[in-house]
Amino acid sequence: MSxxxxxxxxxxxxxxxxxxxxxxxxxLREHLPQADVLVVDDGSFDRTAERARAAGALxxxxxxxxxxxxxxxxxxxxxxRNGYDVAIQVxxxxxxxxxxxxxxxxxxxxxxxxxxxxxxxxLPSPGRPVQDGFKSTGTRRIGIRIFAAAISVICRQRxxxxxxxxxxxxxxxxxxxxxxxxxxYPEVEALVLLHQAGYVIRETPVVMRERQGGASSxxxxxxxxxxxxVFMAVALGLLKETKGLKGxxxxxxxxxxx
Ligand SMILES: Nc1nc2c(ncn2[C@@H]2O[C@H](COP(=O)(O)OP(=O)(O)OP(=O)(O)O)[C@@H](O)[C@H]2O)c(=O)[nH]1
Ligand SMILES: [Mg+2]
Numbered sequence: 001m002s003x004x005x006x007x008x009x010x011x012x013x014x015x016x017x018x019x020x021x022x023x024x025x026x027x028l029r030e031h032l033p034q035a036d037v038l039v040v041d042d043g044s045f046d047r048t049a050e051r052a053r054a055a056g057a058l059x060x061x062x063x064x065x066x067x068x069x070x071x072x073x074x075x076x077x078x079x080x081r082n083g084y085d086v087a088i089q090v091x092x093x094x095x096x097x098x099x100x101x102x103x104x105x106x107x108x109x110x111x112x113x114x115x116x117x118x119x120x121x122x123l124p125s126p127g128r129p130v131q132d133g134f135k136s137t138g139t140r141r142i143g144i145r146i147f148a149a150a151i152s153v154i155c156r157q158r159x160x161x162x163x164x165x166x167x168x169x170x171x172x173x174x175x176x177x178x179x180x181x182x183x184x185y186p187e188v189e190a191l192v193l194l195h196q197a198g199y200v201i202r203e204t205p206v207v208m209r210e211r212q213g214g215a216s217s218x219x220x221x222x223x224x225x226x227x228x229x230v231f232m233a234v235a236l237g238l239l240k241e242t243k244g245l246k247g248x249x250x251x252x253x254x255x256x257x258x
Contacts, residue, residue, distance in 0.1 A: 008035035008105075009084040011075030012057070013068050013165075014092030018046040019213025021092045025055035028090065031098035038078060039092065042071040048092070068165075069186035076169070076178035088168045094212025095134070096166040104168040107204045115173035115199040115246075118159070118191075119166035119206030122148075133207035143227055147188050154234070155195040159203060162188045166206055172246070173199050180242055188230050192237045198246030 010028050014021050021039060028037050039052035043065035053059045060074060072089055079087040086108065090096045100119060107117045121135045122144075136144060144163050151162045165187050169177060176197060182189040194201055 006034075006085045007083065008032065008086045008088065009075070009079045009082075010035050010037045010088045010090050010101075011072060011079065012037065012039045012052075012090050012092045013042060013071035013075065014039050014044065014048050014052065015042040015065060015068075015071070016044045016046045016048060017092035017214050018044070018048045018051050020094040020211065021048055021052045021057075022055045023212060024090065024092055024094050024096075024098075025052055025057045027098035028101075029056055032101055035088070036084075038075050040071040040074050042066060042068070067184060069181055069183040072165075072186065073178060073181035076174055076181060080175040080178040084174065086168055086170045087174045089165055091165055091211075093214055093216075095208050095210065097207065097209060100166070100206040100208075101168070103204055103206065104166075107202055108168060108170050111202065113200050114202045115170060116191075116194055116201045117168045118161060118164050118201065118203045119208075120159075120161035120164060120203040121206065121208050122160040123203055123205035125205035125207070128205075128207065134210045135208070139223055143223055146227070147230065150231070150234070151188060151191055154192055154238070155201065157201070159191065159201070161203065162191055164206075164208075166208065176242075176245065180240070182233060182237070184233070185226060185230050189233045189237045192234050193240065193242050196238065196240070196244075197242045198244055 025037055037057040039057045039059045041049040041059055041061040043062050049059050049061045076087055088101060104117045104119055108114055147162045148160050152159045180193050191201060
């Protein structure tokens with residue numbers, strides 16, 4: 001589809017991100033003026049919704065905190081219902097620079113078979129040193145590597161940044177994720193579901209920053225709990241009824257809106 005006609009929605013899950021969300025919305029409007037920006041305020045008790053709206057975003061406020069999975073899923077359902085061609089997930093804490101989005105979109109443009117592009121902190125980028133940008137803290141990087149190795153085996157392709165929430169999804173895969181997006185710590189499991197269903201995943205290098213304000217959700221000591229939980233979710237994901245769903249005419253787009 002030509003650049004002019006393609007409808008793009010940026011989905012920003014945000015929980016108490018009043019410090020960073022304004023800048024995130026502004027950057028997106030500056031670098032991607034053709035896109036709509038939707039902030040999904042996940043029951044924040046600060047002024048996230050108010051500030052995002054004032055910065056020019058569409059805002060959907062969930063009645064109470066449902067967690068990152070439900071927040072992203074809300075955005076994906078909105079994108080599917082409103083016929084967006086591409087949905088881009090961007091964190092509300094400023095970790096995902098808007099200027100890194102055009103390379104994600106370029107991958108979709110140049111590769112018609114690709115359904116989901118992940119922005120990877122760990123792929124070398126031509127012309128930029130590999131160590132550029134923020135790549136998470138020491139212990140979390142060990143976890144990231146373990147996930148990357150396991151998910152690469154399951155998905156039968158080399159994936160380096162399976163916990164990255166910086167992603168662009170297009171077409172039918174938006175409806176698929178809108179229906180099946182996992183609840184807790186969803187990024188890793190979503191890749192397994194996509195692969196099982198037959199969607200094509202690709203990574204491309206991006207540079208990320210440290211969060212630009214607010215507080216991280218990941219608490220010390222939760223690392224092991226997180227890893228066990230994600231691996232259990234992945235194992236269950238392998239048994240889900242999503243196998244081979246890509247292109248199933250009885251499933252999409254009608255049932256994508258369940
Ligand atoms: N923590 C948390 N974040 C949520 C929730 N709902 C939506 N989010 C948003 O999801 C995005 C990712 O959450 P982060 O806490 O930044 O997770 P992370 O990027 O893996 O961790 P950091 O590297 O420490 O920032 C942020 O924009 C959050 O505001 C929720 O219930 N809890
Ligand atoms: Mg973050």
